[in-house]
Amino acid sequence: MSASVFPFGMGLTIVWVTVVGFLIARFFTGGLSKAERVAWSFACGLLVHTALYGVFLGLGTRPRPTKILAAEIALVLITLVIWRRGSSRPLAIAVHPGHPSVLQRLCLGGAVAGILLFLLTALAEPMWTTDYLAIWGLKGKTIFLAAEVPHRLFHDPHLFWSHPEYPLLLPLLFASLSAIVGEWNDRTLALLYPACQVATVFAAYGFLKRRVSRLAGSVAAGLIALFFPLYSPFNVGMAEIPLAFGLVLLSCAFLDALHADTPELRLRLAIAALFSAAIKREGTLFGLLLLFALLLFQPSRRDRGCVLLMSLALPILMHGGFLMLLRGRISSRDFDWTLLAPERWTELPVRARELMLRLVSVEIPGALLALFAVALFFFVTRASFADKLLYPLAAQVTLYAGACVFSAFGVAWLVGTSFARVTMALFPAFSMVLCARLEGAAEASVRSSPPADALPPSPPRRDGPTSPTSRRLCP
Amino acid sequence: MESSGGVKARRTVAGIALSLLAAVGLSRFSDETFVPGLRALSRVPSRLRAIGFAFDPEYGAFLFAVAAAVPPTSTVALEVPAGERYVYQAAYTLAPRRVLFGEQTPTEFLAVYRGEPRVGYRISWKMPNGVLLRR
Numbered sequence: 374m375s376a377s378v379f380p381f382g383m384g385l386t387i388v389w390v391t392v393v394g395f396l397i398a399r400f401f402t403g404g405l406s407k408a409e410r411v412a413w414s415f416a417c418g419l420l421v422h423t424a425l426y427g428v429f430l431g432l433g434t435r436p437r438p439t440k441i442l443a444a445e446i447a448l449v450l451i452t453l454v455i456w457r458r459g460s461s462r463p464l465a466i467a468v469h470p471g472h473p474s475v476l477q478r479l480c481l482g483g484a485v486a487g488i489l490l491f492l493l494t495a496l497a498e499p500m501w502t503t504d505y506l507a508i509w510g511l512k513g514k515t516i517f518l519a520a521e522v523p524h525r526l527f528h529d530p531h532l533f534w535s536h537p538e539y540p541l542l543l544p545l546l547f548a549s550l551s552a553i554v555g556e557w558n559d560r561t562l563a564l565l566y567p568a569c570q571v572a573t574v575f576a577a578y579g580f581l582k583r584r585v586s587r588l589a590g591s592v593a594a595g596l597i598a599l600f601f602p603l604y605s606p607f608n609v610g611m612a613e614i615p616l617a618f619g620l621v622l623l624s625c626a627f628l629d630a631l632h633a634d635t636p637e638l639r640l641r642l643a644i645a646a647l648f649s650a651a652i653k654r655e656g657t658l659f660g661l662l663l664l665f666a667l668l669l670f671q672p673s674r675r676d677r678g679c680v681l682l683m684s685l686a687l688p689i690l691m692h693g694g695f696l697m698l699l700r701g702r703i704s705s706r707d708f709d710w711t712l713l714a715p716e717r718w719t720e721l722p723v724r725a726r727e728l729m730l731r732l733v734s735v736e737i738p739g740a741l742l743a744l745f746a747v748a749l750f751f752f753v754t755r756a757s758f759a760d761k762l763l764y765p766l767a768a769q770v771t772l773y774a775g776a777c778v779f780s781a782f783g784v785a786w787l788v789g790t791s792f793a794r795v796t797m798a799l800f801p802a803f804s805m806v807l808c809a810r811l812e813g814a815a816e817a818s819v820r821s822s823p824p825a826d827a828l829p830p831s832p833p834r835r836d837g838p839t840s841p842t843s844r845r846l847c848p
Numbered sequence: 849m850e851s852s853g854g855v856k857a858r859r860t861v862a863g864i865a866l867s868l869l870a871a872v873g874l875s876r877f878s879d880e881t882f883v884p885g886l887r888a889l890s891r892v893p894s895r896l897r898a899i900g901f902a903f904d905p906e907y908g909a910f911l912f913a914v915a916a917a918v919p920p921t922s923t924v925a926l927e928v929p930a931g932e933r934y935v936y937q938a939a940y941t942l943a944p945r946r947v948l949f950g951e952q953t954p955t956e957f958l959a960v961y962r963g964e965p966r967v968g969y970r971i972s973w974k975m976p977n978g979v980l981l982r983r
Contacts, residue, residue, distance in 0.1 A: 499900060503932070503933070505940075506940040507936040507940070510940055515944040518943065519944040529946070531947065531948050531949060532939070592866060595870065596866065596869065596873070599873050599874055600873040601874060601875075601876040605876065742872050745868070746865045746869040746872065747865070747869065749864075750865035750866060754858070754862050807866070811862070
C-alpha cells in the first residue's frame with residue numbers, strides 16, 4: 374500500500390481517540406484482560422470524542438482540531454487527578470500460563486488474515502453503498518461541513534428517504550473524526566470499519582480468554598474476523614459493523630453481570646448500552662432484551678440487581694430523550710403500524726404467511742449449512758454460562774422477522790433487503806456463545822489454575838453457580 | 849462419567865462443526881465483492897472518486913462541477929433521471945447544500961443533467977452532459 378493510499382492521519386486519530394478512551398476507561402476496566410481493555414478503550418474514546426464534538430456544535434463554535442484535542446487533554450487530566458485520589462485497587466489482568474497451542478496459533482493467524490484482508494478492501498475505495506450515501510454519510514458530511522446539526526436533516530420533506538428517525542452516533546463519528554483530520558474524505562473514513570472489526574475481535578477474545586480459556590478466545594477471534602458476510606466491502610459505510618461491536622461489548626457486560634455486581638460492571642453495561650443504542654435502533658432493542666434477561670435470570674437478586682438494571686435502562690432512556698429533544702417526534706416510514714388497528718387485523722395472517730414463505734424458501738435455505746453446523750456443535754457440546762445469551766439473541770432474530778410483517782413496502786421487500794444483513798450483526802455475539810461451550814476443551818493448565826486476579830470483586834452469593842467458570846468469577 | 853474416547857469424539861465433531869461454520873463465512877469471500885476493491889488499491893486517488901458512479905460515470909463529473917460552482921450554503925434544484933442512485937449520489941455529493949429534486953420550488957440554482965436550459969434562468973455554465981442555471 375502506498376503512502377497515498379493508507380490514511381495515516383485517520384489512523385493516528387483513531388489511535389489518539391483510543392488512548393484518550395484508555396485513560397478514562399481505567400476507571401471501569403480493572404480486572405479485564407488486556408484485549409478487552411483495548412476494546413473498551415476504543416468504545417469509550419469514540420463516545421467521549423463524539424460527545425465533545427457535539428458539545429462544541431451545541432455551543433455554536435466550529436469544532437477545530439486544536440479545540441477538540443485541548444478538551445480531550447483537559448478531560449484526561451481531570452480523570453487522572455480523580456483516579457489518583459480515588460483509586461485504591463491496582464489494575465489486575467488475567468494471566469494464562471503456558472504458550473499458545475498450534476490450534477490457537479492457527480486461529481489467531483486466521484484472525485489476523487481476516488483483519489488484514491478487510492483492512493485492504495475497506496480502504497481501497499471511497500464508501501459507496503446506498504445506505505452510506507443516503508443516510509450515514511449524507512448526515513455526517515452535512516454536519517461536518519455545516520458545523521452544525523441542521524434541523525432539515527430531520528424535517529426536510531426532500532430528505533424523507535434518509536431515515537431521519539435513525540440514531541446519530543455514526544454520522545457524528547464520521548464528522549468528529551473528520552474534524553481532527555481537517556477534511557471530509559470518504560475513503561480514509563472507512564478506516565473506522567476495520568478498527569471496529571479489530572475491537573470486536575479483541576473484546577470477544579479477551580472476554581473468552583478471561584472467562585473460559587485462551588483456546589475459546591482464539592477460536593472466537595478466528596470465527597469473527599473471517600466472517601466475511603459481515604466484514605465485506607458492501608458493509609463499509611453501513612451501521613452493522615459498529616453495531617456488531619456494540620452488541621459484543623453489551624454481551625460481555627451482560628454475561629459478567631449475571632454473576633457479579635460492581636460499580637465498574639454497571640458502568641460497562643451503561644457504556645455498552647449507550648454505544649449500541651446510539652449506533653442503531655437494533656442496539657436499543659438488544660439492550661431492552663438483555664434487561665428482560667437480567668430480570669429473568671436474577672429473580673433472587675432484584676434488590677441489588679435494581680441498580681444493575683438501571684445501568685442498562687438509563688442510557689437507553691437518556692439517549693431516546695436526547696433525540697426527542699433534538700429533533701422532536703419522528704415516525705418511521707419503514708413500518709405501517711396501522712396494521713395493529715382491529716379493522717386491519719385480517720391482513721396480518723396473510724402477511725405472516727408471506728413472511729414464512731420467504732423465510733422457508735429463501736433465507737433459511739441460504740443459511741442451511743451454517744444452521745446445520747451450529748446444530749451439530751450444540752449437540753456435541755455441553756451448556757455453558759454464556760448460553761443465557763441465546764435467549765435475547767433468539768428473541769432479537771424473532772423480532773426482526775416479526776417486524777417484517779409490518780413493513781410499509783411489502784413483507785418480501787423488507788425481508789429481502791434487511792433481514793439477513795441485520796441478523797449478520799449478531800454473529801460476533803453469537804460466536805461468543807459457541808466458543809464459551811469449548812470450556813471442556815480448555816487446557817488443563819488453565820482449568821487447574823484459574824486467574825484469580827482477573828475476578829471483579831463480588832459480594833457473597835446466596836445461590837451462586839457451581840461451575841468452575843462461575844467460581845472463577847465469584848470467588 | 850464419559851470415557852476419554854467419547855470426549856475425544858465429541859471434541860472432534862465440535863471442531864468439524866466450527867470448521868464448517870468458518871468455511872461458510874469464508875465462502876462469502878468472493879471475487880465479486882473483494883477483488884474489485886483490491887484492484888482499486890492501484891488506482892490514483894483522483895480516479896477513485898468516480899467509483900461510486902459506475903452506473904453513469906458522466907453523472908459524477910456533472911455533480912462535481914455543480915459542487916464546485918454552487919456555494920455550500922445555497923440551495924440547488926436538480927433535474928436528474930429517475931432512480932434512487934441518482935438522487936442519493938446527488939444529495940451526498942452536493943452536501944451540505946440543500947438539494948431539491950425537480951423544478952417545482954424556485955431556487956437560486958437549477959442544475960439540469962442531460963437537459964436543456966429553462967426560461968427564467970441564465971446559464972451559469974454548460975457542459976456536454978448538463979447545464980447549471982442561475983436565476
